[in-house]
Amino acid sequence: MAKKTKTTDMFDVLIAGGGYVGLSLAVALKQGDPGVKCAVVDPKPMDQLHKDPRASAIAAAASRMLTQLGIWQQIEAESQPINEMIVTDSKLRDTVRPVFLTFGGETAEGEPFAHMMPNGIMMPALYEAARSLGVSFFAPGTAETFRTLSDHVELELADSAVLKGRLLVAADGVRSKLRDLAGIRTVNWDYGQSGIVTTVKHERPHGGRAEEHFLPAGPFAILPLPDNRSSLVWTEKTLDADRLVKSDDFTFELELERRFGHHLGTLEVAGPRRAYALGLKLARDFVKPRFALIGDAAHGIHPIAGQGLNLGFKDVAALAEVLIDARRLGQDLGAFDVLERYQRWRRFDTFQMGVVTDVLNRLFSNDSDVLRAVRDFGLGLVDRMPGLKSQFIKEAAGFAGPVPKLLSGEPI
Known part of the structure; x- marks a missing residue:
């Protein structure tokens, strides 16, 4: 058996998972208090950071947080503001898709309610910010198990190294191993759907307009990207999605055109196509003594509202604010x-x-x-009620409910 080696350092916060949410928390904590000793376990390898072909919707509140973290200024030029959003509801065979709901794109003057951001731009910026602030990295070093003691937690890695910290934060995804080890149960079910994700290039400009087409198999979302491109989140029954992803280019593009339409001219698939199973998974508890869940480890939801990553950023802003406030008061960061x-x-x-x-x-x-x-009547009713539409935009932009300081654009 390999000998286990313990680090002599006691970290304030151990973060298991080096994706967007884990790295954002590390940066937020170090900016809130440079004296916080923070470690990230299992970040993605540096040579993989630029290779994620997907894109993410970043709500206005999340972009304010990234501005405070010093990230947004570096990546904004690569983003695409969403200036307008339309919602249709039709059958696949319908030649005309009437628009039942439209949203303007600004929450405040000059501030779009969301941007589309290529993932391959955002990840390296977060990693460099964390590294420059003195965050410790342990990679490769997948988190294997942990045990909670009275005044700290010990995290064992796959290479048998053992790290000590006052608090362990699990940011290890929707299939979180650490959540299961902590004994936290989940509410979950499978929708029998998969989301096909790819990028297309089109002949005519999209004008920054996002489109959500509700079709019988599920929503078909067209999300604008720079350079006459759009990111697609195409929901189908799982068997149909698997068949489409594995089909030849001609078949895939033919089915794509049936759903996309011809309003933006000729289409060309400009990225890999992948299918992701869709379901709902909500943790019954977000915390245990010296243990907390953030991001997809705490919640995995349907992408129909485009809020998955933004919920994770809300977790980051809230947890960072709670921990920095506790540290200023001299409290134990891992206390329940x-x-x-x-x-x-x-x-x-x-x-x-x-x-x-x-x-x-x-x-x-x-x-x-x-x-x-029924639903088309409801959509039309919302479209004719400016106050209700404003509330929907506020929700989509991430400003509903008690908003943490970072999401309001304020430092902790």
Whole structure:
């Protein structure tokens, strides 16, 4: 058996998972208090940071947080503002898709409610910010198991190294091993759907308009990117999605055109196509003594509202604020009463969003004429009520509910 070696350092916060959420938390903590000793375990290899072909919707509140973290200024030029959003509801065979709902794109003057950002731009910027602030990295060093002691937690890595910290934060994804080891149960089910993700190039400019087409198999989202490109999140039944991803280029592009339409001219698939199983997974608890969940480890929701990553950024802003406030008061960062503040802040909001996306998906992912008439009436009603539309935009922009300081554009 390999000999286990313990680090002599005691970290304030150990973060297991070096994706967007884990790295953002590390940067937020170090900026809030440079004296915080923070370590990230299992970040992505440097040579992989630029290779993620996907793109993410970054809500206005999240872009304010990234501005405070010094990231947004570096990556904004590579982003595409969403200036407008339209929602349609139709059958696949319909030649005309009437628009039932439109949203303007600004939450404040000059501030779009969201941007589309290539993932391969955002990850390296977050990594460099964390490294420059003195965050410790352990890679390769996948987190294997941990044990909680009275005044610290010990995290064992795959290479048998053991790290010590006052608090362990699991940011290791929707299939979080650490969440399961902590004994935290989840509410979860499979939708029987998969999301096909790819990038297309089109002949005509999109004008910064996002489109959400509700089709019987699920939503078909067209999200604008720079240079006459768009990111697609195309929901189908899982068997159909697998068949489409594995099909030849001609078949895939033919099915794509049936859903995309011809309003932007000739289409060309400009990125790899992949399918991701869709489901709902919500952790029943976000914290245990000396342990906290953030990001997809705490919640995995349907992409119908485009809020997955933004929920993770809300977790980061809330947890960072709670921990920095506790540190200034001389409190133990891993104490349950400290972590409970974070749980009260985030759990209800997360469950609420999970329920909303679940209901929307069930309401719109069907071919019932009766349900279509009901939901189209509802969409039209919302479109004619400016106050209600403003509330929807506020929610989409990330400003609903008690907003952490970072999401308001304020330092902790």
